Amino acid sequence: MVVILGDHGFEDIYRSFNPNYLLKQNGLITNIKKGEWKAQFHSQGGSTFLHLKDANDEKTVKKVMSVFESLPDSVKQYFAIVDKEKLNAVGSDPTVELALTGLKGTTFGITTKVLFSNFDRTKGTHGFYPDHHQIQTGLVAFGPGLKSGLLIDEMNMTDVAPLIVHLSGITLPNMDGKLHTELLK
Numbered sequence: 417m418v419v420i421l422g423d424h425g426f427e428d429i430y431r432s433f434n435p436n437y438l439l440k441q442n443g444l445i446t447n448i449k450k451g452e453w454k455a456q457f458h459s460q461g462g463s464t465f466l467h468l469k470d471a472n473d474e475k476t477v478k479k480v481m482s483v484f485e486s487l488p489d490s491v492k493q494y495f496a497i498v499d500k501e502k503l504n505a506v507g508s509d510p511t512v513e514l515a516l517t518g519l520k521g522t523t524f525g526i527t528t529k530v531l532f533s534n535f536d537r538t539k540g541t542h543g544f545y546p547d548h549h550q551i552q553t554g555l556v557a558f559g560p561g562l563k564s565g566l567l568i569d570e571m572n573m574t575d576v577a578p579l580i581v582h583l584s585g586i587t588l589p590n591m592d593g594k595l596h597t598e599l600l601k
Contacts (some may be wrong), residue, residue, distance in 0.1 A: 417557070417558075417559030417560065417561070417562070417580075417583050417584065418556075418557065418558055418559055419555070419556075419557045419576070419579075419580060420554075420555070420556045420557070421553065421554065421555040421556070421573075421576060422553030422554055423553065423573070424542040424543075424551060424553055425542065425549075425550055425551035425552050425553050426540045426541070426542055426550070426551070427462060427518075427521070427540065427541060427542070427544060427550040427551060428521055428538050428539070428540055429462075429518070429521050429522065429523040429535070429538070429539050429540060429541050430520075430521040430522070430534065430535055430538060430539075431494070431521065431522050431523070431532055431533065431534045431535060432522070432523050432524060432525040432532065432533040432535070433494050433495055433516075433518065433522050433523070433524055433525070433531070433532055434524070434525045434526065434527045434528070434529075434530060434531055434532070434533070435457045435464055435484075435495075435516060435524065436448075436456055436457050436526055436527065436528045437527065437528050437529065437530060437531045438483050438484070438487075438531065439453075439455055439456060439457070439480070439483070439528070440528040442479065442483050444456075444476060444479065444480065445528055448528070451469075453469055454468065454469050454470070454473060454476045455467065455468050455469070455473075455476050455477075455480055456526075457516070457524065457526065458526070459523075459524035459525060459526050460524075460543045461523055461524070461541040461542050461543025461544070462517060462518045462522075462523055462524070462541055462542060462543040462544030462545075462551070463498070463515055463516065463517045463518070463524065463543050463544060463545060464515060464516050464524035465508075465509065465512045465514075465515045466480060466512060466513055466514050466515065467511075467512065468513070471511060477513050477514070480514070481497075481514070484497060484516075485497075491531070493519065493520060494518065494519055494520055494522040494532075495516045495517065495518055495519055495522060496516065496517050496519055496545070497514060497515075497516060498514065498515040498516065498517055498545050499514055500512075500513055500514065502545070503515060506545070506546060515545070517544050517545035517547075518544060521538075523539075523541050552570070553573075555568075555571065555576065557579065557599070559583070560583075561582075561583045561600060561601055562583070562599055562600065562601065563598075563599060563600065563601055566598070566599060568596065568598070568599070571596060572593060573593075574592040574593035575593040575594055575595070575596055576593070577591055577592070577593055578591060578593045578594060578595040578596075579595060579596065579599060582595050582600070
């Protein structure tokens, strides 16, 4: 059996959006290094996640939402808000109340000094919310027990392990993912 797969897709990026700049401008960050903040975004390529100093601070979450919802369309065109329900659906950190995902070639930075930084050349990154084609990756598998020439439009990364475990006869209890039986002979 041979299984070849990528771990993520990649997307071209042209700018970095720095949401912590807005948090500082709205009094939610004073000095991160000194621990003087109520909320801050931690960036992971094409996504950035809101962390609260006090996990139960609903007032701050509402203020952050208000700040981002009140931005002009000329800024909002570069990100989408990912709410708790969508984060839970993809298995994100359960302590994160909201995240942003980049749009139109936008990644995220953490500086509090400037809202946008434009790049002098095209770069690339991953880590976007998994709802568009560019970040999908591929899977090729062949060998005994597999159907030949089959194409599956979409499959979760967690579904690869059950396939390998089934075909190799390994026992692996409490495994995430599901076995796509349509791949099997």
